[in-house]
Amino acid sequence: xxxxxxxxxxxxxxxxxxxxxxxxxVSPVVSTSLYFVVFGSAIGSRIKEIDGISYGAFIVPGxxxxxxxxxSTANAxxxxxxxxxxxxxxxxxxxxxxxxxxxxxxxxxxxxxxxILGLIILATAxxxxxxxxxHPIWMLTFLVLTSVTFSLFGFIIGxxxxxxxxxxxxxxxxxxxxxFLGGSFYSINMLPEFWQKVTLFNPVVYxxxxxxxxxxxxxxxxxxxxxAMIALFLSLCLGIVWWIFxxxxxxxx
Amino acid sequence: MQSVIxxxxxxxTYADGFQALKDVSLEIEDSEILALxxxxxxxxxxxISIVCGLVNPSSGxxxxxxxxxxxxxxxxxELIGLVPQELTTDAFxxxxxxxxxxxxLFGKPAKPSYIEKILRDLSLWDKKDNILMTLSGGMxxxxxxxxxxxxxxxxxxxxxxxxxxxxxxxxxMWDVVRGLRAxxxxxILTTHYIEEAxxxxxxxxxxxxxxxxxVAQKAELMRKLGQKQLALHLREPLERLPxxxxxxxxxxxxxxxxLTYLYSTQGKRTGVRGLLSALQGAxxxxxxxxxxxxxxxxIFVTLVKEQS
Ligand SMILES: Nc1ncnc2c1ncn2[C@@H]1O[C@H](COP(=O)(O)OP(=O)(O)O)[C@@H](O)[C@H]1O
Ligand SMILES: [Mg+2]
Numbered sequence: 012x013x014x015x016x017x018x019x020x021x022x023x024x025x026x027x028x029x030x031x032x033x034x035x036x037v038s039p040v041v042s043t044s045l046y047f048v049v050f051g052s053a054i055g056s057r058i059k060e061i062d063g064i065s066y067g068a069f070i071v072p073g074x075x076x077x078x079x080x081x082x083s084t085a086n087a088x089x090x091x092x093x094x095x096x097x098x099x100x101x102x103x104x105x106x107x108x109x110x111x112x113x114x115x116x117x118x119x120x121x122x123x124x125x126x127i128l129g130l131i132i133l134a135t136a137x138x139x140x141x142x143x144x145x146h147p148i149w150m151l152t153f154l155v156l157t158s159v160t161f162s163l164f165g166f167i168i169g170x171x172x173x174x175x176x177x178x179x180x181x182x183x184x185x186x187x188x189x190x191f192l193g194g195s196f197y198s199i200n201m202l203p204e205f206w207q208k209v210t211l212f213n214p215v216v217y218x219x220x221x222x223x224x225x226x227x228x229x230x231x232x233x234x235x236x237x238x239a240m241i242a243l244f245l246s247l248c249l250g251i252v253w254w255i256f257x258x259x260x261x262x263x264x
Numbered sequence: 265m266q267s268v269i270x271x272x273x274x275x276x277t278y279a280d281g282f283q284a285l286k287d288v289s290l291e292i293e294d295s296e297i298l299a300l301x302x303x304x305x306x307x308x309x310x311x312i313s314i315v316c317g318l319v320n321p322s323s324g325x326x327x328x329x330x331x332x333x334x335x336x337x338x339x340x341x342e343l344i345g346l347v348p349q350e351l352t353t354d355a356f357x358x359x360x361x362x363x364x365x366x367x368x369l370f371g372k373p374a375k376p377s378y379i380e381k382i383l384r385d386l387s388l389w390d391k392k393d394n395i396l397m398t399l400s401g402g403m404x405x406x407x408x409x410x411x412x413x414x415x416x417x418x419x420x421x422x423x424x425x426x427x428x429x430x431x432x433x434x435x436x437m438w439d440v441v442r443g444l445r446a447x448x449x450x451x452i453l454t455t456h457y458i459e460e461a462x463x464x465x466x467x468x469x470x471x472x473x474x475x476x477x478x479v480a481q482k483a484e485l486m487r488k489l490g491q492k493q494l495a496l497h498l499r500e501p502l503e504r505l506p507x508x509x510x511x512x513x514x515x516x517x518x519x520x521x522x523l524t525y526l527y528s529t530q531g532k533r534t535g536v537r538g539l540l541s542a543l544q545g546a547x548x549x550x551x552x553x554x555x556x557x558x559x560x561x562x563i564f565v566t567l568v569k570e571q572s
Contacts, residue, residue, distance in 0.1 A: 013338070013371040014371075015368045015369075015370075015371045015372060015373060016368060016369045016370070016371050018368060019365050019367075019368025019369045020369070022365075022368075023357075023365055026357075026361075027356070030356055094354075097352055097353070097354065097355065098348075098350055098352030099352050099353065099354050101316075101318055101346070101348050101352065102366060102369060102411070103369070104316075104317050104318045105316040105317050105318060105341060105344065105346050106341060106366075106369040106370050106371075107337065107338040107339070107340075107341040107342045107370060107371055108338075108369060108371070109338075259320055263318065263319060263320050264278055264279060264319050264320070
């Protein structure tokens with residue numbers, strides 16, 4: 012096992028975060044605060060409580076998920092896309108490092124960033140509303156699993172993308188809408204019955220629901236179902252990454 | 265001589281159906297400098313890329329110090345450093361960071377004293393904290409060499425190392441290369457400059473259209489194919505070659521004032537003496553003569569012509 016190699020990639024990626032600290036940490040924190048001000052006060056003044064939880068507190072898990080999903084995808088995809096774009100990927104491919112180790116370095120770094128970011132947002136939210144965490148271990152489990160899964164997803168997007176446009180289009184046009192429609196800001200039980208059914212096809216619903224359960228013990232769908240959905244998506248991403256490396260897709264002619 | 269890289273029947277057909285390598289077999293010897301010489305598009309980069317793991321071979325096999333490049337890629341790649349043809353560097357790292365990064369990627373623990381040594385050898389020491397993006401092309405080339413050497417490889421690939429490089433860097437680079445060779449590192453360089461191969465290499469391999477046309481010791485290549493050319497400047501122009509000279513393959517210039525004779529310096533008899541007396545016998549007088557060694561350039565042109 013080439014641990015030095017994994018460490019080199021991991022450090023490289025974390026240093027990149029430090030260089031782009033504004034983009035990677037400050038801006039998500041600012042936008043989260045804005046969501047609180049706008050949604051929390053505008054909607055919160057009309058909806059007092061959902062499932063017995065104050066509206067401000069209710070949206071916290073969804074807000075964290077929103078950032079986790081978009082940031083994991085964006086970070087991991089950029090991380091592997093950039094060497095492909097500049098050509099420095101030759102180094103990765105010619106080094107005595109396995110595909111698993113390459114993924115560990117890139118996805119590990121992207122997931123770490125998301126986890127740290129999630130905790131920062133949680134701390135920021137705590138300034139606005141009182142948050143209780145009913146199942147802290149499960150909360151961390153959901154945080155880590157989601158970060159890893161969507162970092163893998165981002166890695167795939169980064170390998171697939173041929174240009175910066177494609178790179179941005181997925182987080183922007185797929186991940187963000189799914190997160191918004193996945194019950195970040197409302198309980199899906201508040202929707203008309205038809206739309207509740209439609210929403211169940213949105214994988215993000217399960218993530219947000221499970222994550223919210225770890226905070227407040229209430230969920231739109233069963234926790235087991237939530238976990239199974241994450242596991243399913245994680246295996247799917249792992250399978251695709253495995254296929255990418257086995258065939259050299261877009262990496263090795 | 266023991267071979268450090270053993271390439272057997274290697275072929276590569278790219279996805280678009282283009283065959284860039286055709287059944288190439290090559291043994292690269294330990295501690296030699298091998299120059300792969302060939303025109304643009306010959307397949308030099310493709311060959312190097314397969315050995316280094318950047319391109320999948322279509323068929324054939326490569327072993328590096330006995331390690332198969334696919335089934336035993338870790339052991340094989342640890343031994344190899346690659347300086348790519350294109351100037352590809354990260355943008356935001358410093359020189360020091362990027363060289364250390366490569367060392368880590370190759371699984372070696374940090375060794376600042378060694379990194380310092382290569383940076384000094386490549387005149388990069390005063391640039392060690394500069395951001396890569398701000399460096400000139402020549403400096404980036406130096407950085408790529410430093411990266412390739414960062415993990416103390418036993419084999420170094422230099423793909424067109426002097427393309428667009430200034431005289432000073434060329435000199436520094438050859439100093440480094442000679443130093444490496446002296447310490448037992450095997451060096452494979454590709455070039456389309458014949459002088460470079462002639463100057464640096466122990467052996468030369470010629471590639472054209474995906475085929476390895478020939479591999480030989482440089483001196484042997486020069487000897488084997490190094491014909492000399494004797495030019496005789498005649499006192500009186502001739503209309504045609506007089507009889508009695510048929511044994512010699514002579515060529516008469518169109519104005520009839522110059523006779524040229526190609527001979528091999530390798531054979532015991534060059535035939536020059538015989539030719540001169542035959543000329544005297546035929547009553548052909550000349551006022552001057554000169555001989556010329558054929559350069560690698562000529563040899564190369566001939567070989568490539570013969571092939572096509
Ligand atoms: N990824 C690729 N897909 C298709 N053709 C390629 C690819 N890479 C190189 N080639 C073609 O293969 C041939 C050999 O290229 P290359 O190995 O770079 O030659 P050289 O290094 O000798 O100039 C060229 O005709 C080039 O266009
Ligand atoms: Mg080339």
